[in-house]
Amino acid sequence: MDYQALLEQIAADIAPLVGSGTPAEYIPALAAVEPAQFGMAVADLEGNVFGVGDWQVPFSAQSITKVFALALALAEGGDGLWERVGREPSGNPFNSLVQLEYENGIPRNPFINAGALVVTDRLQTLTGDASSELLDFLRAESGNPGLAFDAEVAASEQEHGDRNAAVAHFMASYGNIDNPVPALLDHYFWQCSIEMSCADLARAGLFLARHGLRADGSRLLTRSEAKQINAVMLTCGTYDAAGEFAYRVGLPGKSGVGGGIVAVVPGQCVLAVWSPGLDPHGNSVAGVAALDRFTTLTGLSVF
């Protein structure tokens, strides 16, 4: 497949949408990003990476890091994690608290904020330094040793972090958080602040297309665990728009409020797209459209 020509066609097709939507407003450091940017990259299993537009520009990975944290927590700690977090779509916004009380402090899935806080808590217990462990892993898988936290974004999240603090304390009241909440929040905010480009993200996600194998050929996850993560991405990776995303794109995908989305074609390639304008669910408007275009033009999908 001529991925380069395909990406150029997609960029031309979705150009009218670039700049529509609204960059995340609740984190001032993200609200300041120029909205009229768009990049897309494809990494294939042979190690080639193709890109178009702003595909090498670093942006805030935000909730996309939740996929990588989940993979590490499962790889290092096994599936006991699933006693503390579910695998069902929440049908609610990513930062919602509403289900936690009547579901006894067990979040619906690892990709809403509540679930991601449980995953980071688990990783912290397992490694003693969850955010550094995650950054090291992303550097290794992306092949980019220059990946870094963005201190301004982390501080901005911390300052506007009352909702996440409430979620974490509430779960702690049910005994579902093991580490002190302030330390957990620090790791979570650092995790969200990691800056990556589409090229970095597409490469870093390849272990999910390789059925669990890392860039160096070692095994991170069993084939079955890689399938399980892809399945949870499909059903829960784009929050209360996961049904619409599956309908339009037909691939496991994970979005972040920085405007990035990673999508996996198992056995074939990983796509990463970025455009900061978000829809009301927190998913990139041009990003979803570009992934929709990709699967429509190629027929590549899990369906």
Ligand code: DON
């Ligand atoms: O927890 C938060 O509010 C953010 N740091 C991450 C949210 C995020 O990316 C959810 N996204 N779509």
